[in-house]
Amino acid sequence: MIEKNGSAHAESNTLTTRQGHPVSNNQNSRTVGSRGPTTMENYHLMEKLSHFDRERIPERVVHARGAGAHGVFEAYGKVGDEAISKYTRAKLFQEAGKETPVFVRFSTVGHGTHSPETLRDPRGFAVKFYTEDGNWDLVGNNLKVFFIRDAIKFPDFIHSQKPDPVHNRQSGERIFDFISNTPEAMHMVTFLFSPWGIPANYRQMQGSGVNTYKWVNDKGEGVLIKYHWEPLQEIRNLIQAEAEAIQAKNFNHATQDLYEAIERGDFPQWELCVQIMSDGEHPELDFDPLDDTKLWPEEQFPFLKVGKMTLNRNPENYFAEVEQAAFGTGVLVDGLDFSDDKMLQGRTFSYSDTQRYRVGPNYLQLPINAPRMQAATNQRDGQMTYRVDTAQGQNNHVNYEPSNLSALKEAPRDLPDHSPRVEGNLVRQTIDRTNDFGQAGERYRTFETWERDELISNIVANLSGAQQVIQDKMVELFFKCDQDYGQRVQDGLAQAKMNRENVSKAQAEEGAVKQAQDRSREAQPY
Template sequence: MTNPESKPVLTTRQGHPVHNNAQQRTVGTRGPATLENYQFLEKIAHFDRERVPERVVHARGFVAHGEFEAYGTIGEEPAAVYTRAKLFQIKGERTPVSVRFSTVIGGRDSSEAARDPRGFAVKFRTADGNWDLVGNNLPVFFIRDAIKFPDVIHSLKPDPITFKQEPNRIFDFMAGTPESMHMLTWLFSPRGIPANYRTQDGFGVNTYRMVNAAGEAVLVKYHWKSQQGIESMTEEQAAVVQGQGLGHATQDAYDAIERGDFPKWELHVQIMSDDEHPELDFDPLDDTKTWPEDVFPLRAVGMMTLNQNVSSFFNENEQLAFGTGVLVDGLDFSDDKMLIGRTFSYSDTQRYRIGPNYLQLPVNAPRPGVKVATNQEGGPMSFAVDNRGASPHINFEPSSVAGLATADDSYQEYRPFVSGQIVKAPIARQNNYAQAGERFRTMPQWERDDLVANMINLLGQCDKHIQEKMIWHFTQCDEAYGKRVADGLGLTV
């Protein structure tokens, strides 16, 4: 139906034409309004609900779509040596992707120039279903055990009474968490404020496994290398940018894609045999550590290009949902304590925010041609029934009548052997300070100066006993590190 001006006619969600979109139905021209104002009630009730709950972390983000092109190799070797994951096997194979860059601590309308880790989440829509690689722009994290995740985020979030982000709260937690020194050294250097989303690297952070066709596995770390280079900002530069607007990074990425300057990242992996590696002075499953690249070199896997902006911010950004448990055949979990905790938390968050049927949404569904066949049933906002085979009456398995069958189990499953007491205990090789000190010493001088200045500025707002504890930690990392901060605070080491 069209009107005389040849515009599509406004309707309700029921498809009913709307004849008056400016006035409610009332008793007389002044009212009162009547309860049977169906069009108004549907319109306002939907408006009241048109925002889903804000993400607790990663609330503000930018989404773009593109493709990942595989090299067919991992480094100099065929990809099949390490993994049977189909998306890596053939040179030139293209896999559609959706990427979400984000800030972590700030709310949905916060500044993109704030000092904060940046989320770097990639959804690959492979021929075997979706794979989500959910990481950050920094290679390590504050903690190594997921049970502390609510605590570290609470310390970084605003005070629950004053609603101010307080350095005293942040460093009170960090001073009692020695493994955070490596992440703090990254975060309070210029790397903690990327110039924009295009000029930053990405990291899977967690340790995963790759499994080949023979059922052999290796440990793996993922790295995204920006082909635009790395650009960061000092606190002073960021203040100027923030004074001009809160969304500079989103604007930069959107404009680049619109003008055809498509950003690219090359995917690399580090590979390690799947054992405890007693020769290392750290545990390879510890997310507060990096693997030395001279021992475990970066091996190129493929190139990702972002070439399409979203057509609906809400549908493709607010409702885009990731999870570290979303893996395809040939990619597997490791025993990384953070990874296991994140795998429950991410998907549980999506069910809370978007609903139990969030995977039916087009932005989260597998690519066309990948058939979804489950016995899942109902729930709020269900708008489709998954394939159930020959009979829609059979929604259980096994059934001798119809229904679905389990997949062919002829593939070689990786079955690591583990043994030990069930305990609540820290890992044995913590080495909380060595890599933080190495990072400090290998920074360019201007980055060291900026790091020290930032620490002095923020710790200057903290209680003296917290200052002293943090200086002690910095000194364990590097003597000059601790002394420079101490001097700036008027304290002795």
């Protein structure tokens, strides 16, 4: 049977690609071994991400609502008590007091451009460093973990957070329907539905790179790195009632707070801290260090301060500087490198791809995105080209390399590349050490009493409207995190159900009384 649009009705509910290819594994990217690097021939991953990047015009498909500011990063010249050159040769870190200009964009993740900044949602924390070796983008969130560990799941996850495609309303049922089938999300859920899910403003929230990166030294040796921004202002979050009270009067409160603080000279500051781990699988841990749903224990991998960022200048034009600012996780300078983190590798393709679509192929020629040093490439043309990125003395007739004419040449390579050995079968597999519930339960137990109360209240409020099968699966997952956690959610859902039934009963009784009164009035003689 053919529908009006010409497509055939599917004979089953089998998931396929847009080419009609059945998808037998929609949970894992194809990698070298279960924890190795992602391969570019992974067609299903690339198709999902590239289509997802183009789903909204023209606002960002995620991180649409944002605020930004200019500032400076000052290096400490060491990591902890050690010379930073032991771990990385990145020039911006080497000298104590060395300053690098930065631009920061804060954002809410799942909602639209004009959505309230009081909604429960992760917050984006993206920093563009204009270094002497070109730009470095450190793109992260306020929370230190994420919902999923493989980028192939990202479009599905965001779809569950976005409004229903039929009635265009966000739904707790859709959110928990996805999460109930994604146990790895339990750590992030515990953070998000606690007060940590609504930062009071942008100045008083933490930031994190979330992904695992690498640092590389002069010898080409690499170590694993986690980045964390710690505010020098006190950290402050909102409970649901506080957020609702603010939203009733001001849905731009965080943007206003940041702008006005900088205008009055109260410049917000953060220290950049790193955690360092030797490159390897670390079998002594009960989780894989490349898993974005996990925290590295601070007692084993302490936070080491490497510099301080100060935001001291507001944008002169919001659209030109904040809306058109474009960040990408693949934008690294020498001394910084990728790990085999599956989310990082997927994001590295997706972020820059979506900027080319959203802003245009020449988005890097815009002043807010352009490096502060000269860019000289053989890339030409495309929409909105307004200059040619050439070097002084370059032969403009030659836009290729190599050439015998006065053309661009490869930079000399004085230091060795980082060359990790990779070996394994190409597979679609989950990592071996998932441990989906350990850190979620630990997070619950470390919350103060009022934080646990708020967490349970928020979960029950959002989950109680979902179908019973979703509620049951979620309660099972909460019990696996912590017995008290599961019991309190279960009891809360039971109480919410009883309350709804009582309200329905009261409404039915009130309706019956009204009907009796109406019949009585109709029976009265005139």
